[in-house]
Amino acid sequence: MIEVKNLSFRYEKDPIIEDISFCARPGEITAVVGANGAGKTTLLKCIAGLEKGTGTVNICGKDTGKLSRSKISKLLSYLDQSTDCSAELNVYEVILLGRLQQLSFKVSDEDIERVDEVMEMMSLTQFADRRISELSGGQRQLVFIAQTLIKNPQILILDEPTSALDLNHQFKIMEFLKSVTKEKHYTTLLTLHHLDIAAKYADHVVVINDRKVYTEDSPDKVFTEKMLRDVYEVNAEIYVDSMNDKHIVALGSV
Amino acid sequence: MSEAGFEYRTYTGKKIAMMGAGIIICLISFILDIMIGSSNLSLSSVFTSLFNSSEADSLTNVIIWKLRLPTAVMGILVGASLGLSGAAMQTILNNPLASPYTLGISAGAGVGASIALLTGLGSLAVLGSFLIPLSAFVFAFLACLGIYLISKIKRFTPETMVLSGIGMVFFFQALQSFLQYTASPEALQSIVFWTFGSLQKANWTNIPIIAVVFLIVFVIVYTHAWKLTAMKLGDEKAKALGIDVERLRMVMFIMISLLTATAVAFVGSIGFIGIVGPHIARILLGEDQRYYLPMSSICGAAILSIASVATKLVVPGAVFPIGILTSMIGVPFFFILIIKKKR
Numbered sequence: 001m002i003e004v005k006n007l008s009f010r011y012e013k014d015p016i017i018e019d020i021s022f023c024a025r026p027g028e029i030t031a032v033v034g035a036n037g038a039g040k041t042t043l044l045k046c047i048a049g050l051e052k053g054t055g056t057v058n059i060c061g062k063d064t065g066k067l068s069r070s071k072i073s074k075l076l077s078y079l080d081q082s083t084d085c086s087a088e089l090n091v092y093e094v095i096l097l098g099r100l101q102q103l104s105f106k107v108s109d110e111d112i113e114r115v116d117e118v119m120e121m122m123s124l125t126q127f128a129d130r131r132i133s134e135l136s137g138g139q140r141q142l143v144f145i146a147q148t149l150i151k152n153p154q155i156l157i158l159d160e161p162t163s164a165l166d167l168n169h170q171f172k173i174m175e176f177l178k179s180v181t182k183e184k185h186y187t188t189l190l191t192l193h194h195l196d197i198a199a200k201y202a203d204h205v206v207v208i209n210d211r212k213v214y215t216e217d218s219p220d221k222v223f224t225e226k227m228l229r230d231v232y233e234v235n236a237e238i239y240v241d242s243m244n245d246k247h248i249v250a251l252g253s254v
Numbered sequence: 255m256s257e258a259g260f261e262y263r264t265y266t267g268k269k270i271a272m273m274g275a276g277i278i279i280c281l282i283s284f285i286l287d288i289m290i291g292s293s294n295l296s297l298s299s300v301f302t303s304l305f306n307s308s309e310a311d312s313l314t315n316v317i318i319w320k321l322r323l324p325t326a327v328m329g330i331l332v333g334a335s336l337g338l339s340g341a342a343m344q345t346i347l348n349n350p351l352a353s354p355y356t357l358g359i360s361a362g363a364g365v366g367a368s369i370a371l372l373t374g375l376g377s378l379a380v381l382g383s384f385l386i387p388l389s390a391f392v393f394a395f396l397a398c399l400g401i402y403l404i405s406k407i408k409r410f411t412p413e414t415m416v417l418s419g420i421g422m423v424f425f426f427q428a429l430q431s432f433l434q435y436t437a438s439p440e441a442l443q444s445i446v447f448w449t450f451g452s453l454q455k456a457n458w459t460n461i462p463i464i465a466v467v468f469l470i471v472f473v474i475v476y477t478h479a480w481k482l483t484a485m486k487l488g489d490e491k492a493k494a495l496g497i498d499v500e501r502l503r504m505v506m507f508i509m510i511s512l513l514t515a516t517a518v519a520f521v522g523s524i525g526f527i528g529i530v531g532p533h534i535a536r537i538l539l540g541e542d543q544r545y546y547l548p549m550s551s552i553c554g555a556a557i558l559s560i561a562s563v564a565t566k567l568v569v570p571g572a573v574f575p576i577g578i579l580t581s582m583i584g585v586p587f588f589f590i591l592i593i594k595k596k597r
Contacts, residue, residue: 112259
């Protein structure tokens, strides 16, 4: 469980996020959406303890403001937006680093089993001995998602996990995250730009606009033509298909 | 264990085997370095003198223990130190072009040695041989201190460290030029020879100092091997894995500074090894720092030791500055590795 109360962050004198409060529950995907520059990434960094804001963030009942970076990293896995990586490490070695807090000099059989399991789950076995720098951006993104999953975190915080993926992989990875969140009772908090994907897979949506929470609720209630006009400044139509999934068709700028 | 897991274990085994091969190359070169010189010695006489000196003739003992062994040991130690410093520097700055020399540490040492030579401190009996390296060490450390203080303000970002290092290079090079401009022809000659770098300054007093500093720094750097590997993924990812990136970068920088300043103070500027040793290690073993750091040391030691042998073969009977030859031999070999490297 992630509980955010009155969280604000300033970069020098400029406010980036202001007075944000919401809850992300175990077994659910909570999606943070909003226009570019709304403060989504900063919000996730503050929650993950990578930036220090004011207000409180409780993770599994612990106030992260009172914990060191290494203790926070034991509670959660965080994936940043970047897929750049020029390291001369192979995919197996990169995924293994997700267990950094547990690794001793000699890699244990348990570590190996865990990497094998995650690679199998994410169909990455074929890339095991490939250098990470040789992979495409999308493939690297899958590897970094695998790295966040390897330590079996209670809390999963992912900043744009589908940004480098093609359409098919976007659906595949979201299906995977949905099932792993339910099955392992993870609290999954992520940012998404693709609103159709958010509408289809998120259990709860937090909309950030102008540094503050505009609204938060289930996707059914959040995605309205008014919200799209206010937050994204687009005219859009919303269709519900036979599977009861919402689809957003943007018609143009307001 | 899956096939991928098994392959990882095999890959690790191969890395250890390659490190073993590197150590054997170092040993062979080390023995050749002792054998070869103005009077060539046989393998058996070298072994007798090394392990049973009472049975070796006194001239051989003098040649080996007073002349050849100190320079051979110094070659290994300085090469290993520069290899390790370069590897750690390239990792913390995430820049394969970084080396202790690109940050002005060597330039600082040059100025320190030049001041000692110019002021006549280096010609003082007994004390002179200590004052030159001491002065070189102090100025090398001043260069590091300058980089440290500037970088601290900007929370040890790689960009600030590289830029302040480049600033230091130009500053100390200007000072060096000024000192050379004002020096007498005799002092100028000493300064120029010092900056070439030479293992001939090795003796049984300075060798233990470098050995102890190398061992301490190696242990401290090596205990952070996993964290340094994670830093290769970039600062954001390393922080997300729970690493205090700024602190780690600061600690590593202090260790590298200490090691480089010590090595350079005793032997002068021997460039290239701090860049190429780690490059060869990276090409051969990748950047898992548990293997990359020791392999960079092994490569550095091997290059300097082989260069030491080569200087004796190129100009028999004369003392040829090794700093010149390290680049001449190493660069073609380095180019071959770059061309042969798998994409």
